[in-house]
Amino acid sequence: MEEEARCFLGKFVDEFPAALEEGSPLPVSPLSRKVSLEELHGESLELGLRLLAARGAPAILSALLCQAALSQLLQNDLSPFHCPQEAEANQEEEQRVVLLQSEAVQRLFLNKLIDLALAWHQTFLKLPPSTSRFRRCSVHAIKNTRRKMEDKHLALAEFNQLFGIQDGVERAYYAVFDGHGGVDAATYAATHLHVALSKQETLQSDASTAFKNAFQNTDDIFRAKAKRERLRSGTTGVAVLIQGQELTVAWLGDSQAMLVRKGQAVTLMDPHKPEREDEKQRIEDLGGCITFMGCWRVNGTYAVSRAIGDFDQKPYVSGDADCSTTQLFGDEDYVLLACDGFFDAVRPSMVPHLVLDALQQPGDTEGEGATPQKQSEEITGLRVAQQLVSHAKAAGSSDNITVMLVFLRPLEQLLSQDSSTETTQATQDSTSQDAPQQ
Template sequence: MEEGEARSFLKKFVEEFPAAPEEGSPLPVSPLSRRVSEEELHGESLELGLRLLSARGSPAVLSALMCQAALSQLLQDDLSPHHCPQDAEVNQEEEQEAVLLQSEAVGRLFFHQLINVALTWHQNLPKLPSPPSASQYLLCSVHAIKNTRRKMEDKHLALPDFNQLFGFQDGVKRSYFAVFDGHGGVDAAIFAATHLHVSLSKQESLQSDPAAAFKDAFTHTDHMFRGKARRERLRSGTTGVAALIQGQELSVAWLGDSQVILVRQGQTVTLMDPHKPDREDEKQRIEDLGGCVTFMGCWRVNGTYAVSRAIGDFDQKPYVSGDADCSTVQLLGDEDYLLLACDGFFDAISPSEVPRLVLDALKQPDDPDELGGDALLDQSDDAVGLRVAQKLVGHAKSAGSSDNITVMLVFLHPPLQLLTRDSAAGTAEAAQDSTSHGAPQE
């Protein structure tokens, strides 16, 4: 991020928000919940800040730094005046589980801190992180559609600046990406997208054993959502897949049938095996617990959910497990990209098709009508890459998917380099064929 870009954004931001919202005035963005527990405050505050700053075009790293600074100040405040009064509808045992805070009141406090950070930095900008080197290239292309479903229940999150959001200063670059596919409502997916990365950041084993940290973070997020589901009588669930790039190490964790694949030099690298009720080990696990897997249009756990692992779905725990699986691989530097997607994509597109489809999407001229009707489309490297996810979603829809579809591509090299390599490989192959065919006959 250039210093001039940060200063330009801060100037516009403080012109729009010269002071914190007054008591009784509407907040610039609405809180996710009416009440939050003290444990949920961290994730929900960061979500408010990132949503506000992103909507105004803030550079991602600046957003992360500002939200981290504002949250640090908020957590030092006395929040006891904003405790919720005891709810007569909630029995005493449930009320004692967590202290609840009034979301609008603590949200106002957070915005007060965020605006103070902006005013201070506008006058005296702190030292910003150095721009990433070529070896740290990351470009995230993401697109999501409701498709033919009545509601959109997918959520996703990309945090290329994970360290800045959580204050890590150990010199190891970290980036986080996740896709969540909700069912029975969007509440579980929203909750996971708001809190899983926060829980991951707090795991002591994150630096030494990211797989263990990911598993514990999923378990903890599921436990947290149980409290919210009980308070608000929610019955939803969500599958999820998340990836953490930590230095030269890639860790992926998943619950259910959302998937992530890695493409290296045009070849698919299998990182995971999605959890499905008819997967033999999953079926055996469920039956050992006294449950069953039956076919009712699709394979279902106890005749209900078509997923065998998820955050939420507490009426079918432990048959629908909240225990995530995780795998870790070393990045060699020759990887092309990661692709994370929900089953709405993978039900129509097999992982083996992805490399060809991505190359086709990069080669295919953009249609201005599909991309908003722009007369002049940006054909720069990053701009072309950013539009690939939209084309993949369209392909899955054309291939027959009727579900919500979310696709997230994380390019680890500039997208047009993939085309250059593919073109060079094709030229070499053609030359080899020509030499072979032109060899003299004995």
């Protein structure tokens, strides 16, 4: 890993031998033209990670560089980047929100990152040993037949390194967001939810409460942005935090996560749908209604009952997340996260078979020098999630589809477990055939 990091830093400083000049185009575009102080944390990290990932940086090095650059940025006087207040009649709330010129402040952030890369290249900082079990992640996403791709996802095995957390508790974060009415809400949630989670005081002691507060905080700060920029989109979402020996899942709407343990599907959650009896009752108690218009909809509009955004239908479309925590015992195979474009076409009980079928297929390799390890990496990098997405599409899904698998055990153990199961089943079948008829 250190040799890979050194090699990357060498190439990076060749491309960026000095700070970006004032007025020169940024090598990567910021998400927003204006950013609040509260949004600066998430948008800067997203920008830095995107820049480094596009150049093949090792994930742990990217996290450490971005965290260090952001820490330096926040020590600066940012008042020179403040946007002038707009003189409009309805600006009372905005006057309490300090907005920064995004391109200018992000140029400063990127220059901090470049300076750090130059310094680390000259006197290489020893990387901390990697102890994470959560490095193998298979993700695939398609627009499918929809006009636009409105899904977003994030896989963050380096959660602690990105936020400078050093409490000795191992953490990894994964999330899938299914936007509607535009991609803005999904992009916002993928940029800010994990940041809000990292700031919760109850993160280690009560992950469920931390997650609920993080979802609410993300919804609140997106409301301010939506008002400023007249955005109307929303997003469902499901996020998983693996913290020590606990797996906590939090969700809004009908995106889902499921666990597979010893080849068997384990239910982690019950998705929010307008027709779910308790959701229907909650909405009716608020004075709303559920109507069927091709599918069940809240007040005849949205086909989701909980989401970030959708402020024209709050509180009927609730921003309150639900959570559940599951203890991990070490015999778990993987956790799968996906949007409703997958789960509307594939039953959870089918997932273990589909995953094993994908794992058993030989990897696509190029050249005679391909090794079994390379084959394994190719499979985990794409094939498993890709095959699940293809199956959902073939089963009739026309929606955007995103599937993410986080493997919790080595693939060799999953395959040997399957062989053992088949042997046991064959023995049972043989015994049954040889037994005398009663």
